[in-house]
Ligand code: SF4
C-alpha cells in the first residue's frame with residue numbers, strides 16, 4: 001500500500017489541536033502560539049534556539065537514518081522540518097547521498113540545517129592517525145552530501161569518557177570547524193551522564209545528541225545532567241524519543257502502537273525545555289504526519305495523558321538504556337548493550353543494515369558469536385529488558401544477513 005496515499009495535507013493543516021496547559025509548556029520556547037482558533041488557519045511550528053549555536057530550529061526535526069524514500073524528505077521540508085540528521089554509517093553512506101541529492105534538487109541548502117556524524121572506533125590508532133582518518137571520513141561525507149560544509153558535525157556514538165576526550169577526533173573536529181567544513185561541532189552518546197559530564201568539562205562542543213524518552217522518566221541523574229549541559233550552552237538534540245519506534249517485539253504490546261502513544265512520547269521529550277529539537281526516525285508518510293502534528297502544539301490530549309499515566313508502558317517497552325550493568329554478570333562478558341541495540345534496529349526499526357553494522361561494532365570476541373546461549377540467560381536487566389529472549393530473537397533472524 002502506498003503510504004503517501006494516506007496523507008492529506010488539508011486534513012493535517014486543519015486538524016484540531018487542544019490548548020489546555022500550553023502556556024506553561026511553551027514559556028521558554030521562542031514562539032508562543034497566538035490564536036486558539038484553528039478552524040481556518042494552522043498554528044505556526046514551534047521553534048527553539050540550539051544553545052550557543054544560535055540556530056533557531058523547529059522542535060521536530062528528521063532523523064533520516066531509517067528513511068530510504070526521497071519523497072519523505074521533500075514532504076518533511078514542505079511540512080516545516082528544517083533540520084535533517086544523517087551519518088556517515090547509515091546505509092553505508094547511501095543515506096548521506098540521498099540527503100545531499102534531495103536538498104540539491106530542492107535548492108534549499110541555505111534554508112536547512114544538515115547534521116552528520118563520524119565515528120572513531122579504532123582504539124589502536126595513534127592520536128595523529130585518528131585525526132587524519134576522522135578528517136578523511138568527514139571529507140567522504142561532504143562528497144556524498146554534495147556540500148562544502150555541514151552545519152553540525154558530531155563525533156558519533158561516543159560511549160565512554162575516554163572516547164569523549166580522545167585527542168585525535170577532538171583535534172579533527174576543531175580543525176574542521178576552523179576550516180569551515182562544519183559550522184558547529186558536537187557529540188552523540190548513549191552514555192549520557194558520563195559522556196555529557198565530560199563534554200561540559202571540556203567546554204568544546206556546541207551540541208549534544210542524547211537519548212531521551214519516557215522510559216527514563218525516573219532517571220533524575222540523567223535528566224539533571226542534560227539540563228546542566230543545556231545551561232552550559234550546549235544545544236540539546238533528543239534521539240530515541242519514541243523508545244524504539246512503533247513496532248514492539250513484546251507480545252504484551254500491540255504490534256503497531258497506536259498514534260496516541262507516538263505523539264505522547266514525542267511530546268514528553270519535547271516538554272523538557274532543555275531540549276531544542278528531537279529527531280524522530282519516521283520512515284512512512286503516516287508517521288511523518290503524526291510527528292509533525294506535535295511540532296505545533298505540545299499540550300497533551302486527554303488520550304495522551306491517559307497513555308502516559310499507564311506506568312506499565314515503560315516496563316513493557318523494554319527499552320535498553322545502554323547502562324552496561326548487565327555485561328558484568330555475563331560469564332562471557334558479552335557486549336549485551338550492542339546486542340540490544342542491534343535487536344531494536346532489526347525488530348523495531350526493521351533496519352537490517354543498521355542491525356548488522358551495530359553487531360559488527362561489538363567489542364571483538366564479545367559479540368553475538370560469544371553468547372553461549374546458556375540454558376537461560378544468567379543476567380538480569382535493571383530496566384526490565386528481557387535480555388535472553390531478545391538475544392534468542394536476534395539469533396533466529398537471518399544470521400547470514402546480520403553477520404556478513
Ligand atoms: S539490557 Fe538493561 S542492564 Fe543491560 S545495558 Fe540495557 S538497560 Fe542496561
Ligand code: SF4
Pocket residue numbers: 329330331332333334336370371372373374376377378379388391
Ligand atoms: S545467554 Fe546471557 S549470560 Fe549466557 S552468554 Fe549469552 S548473554 Fe551471557
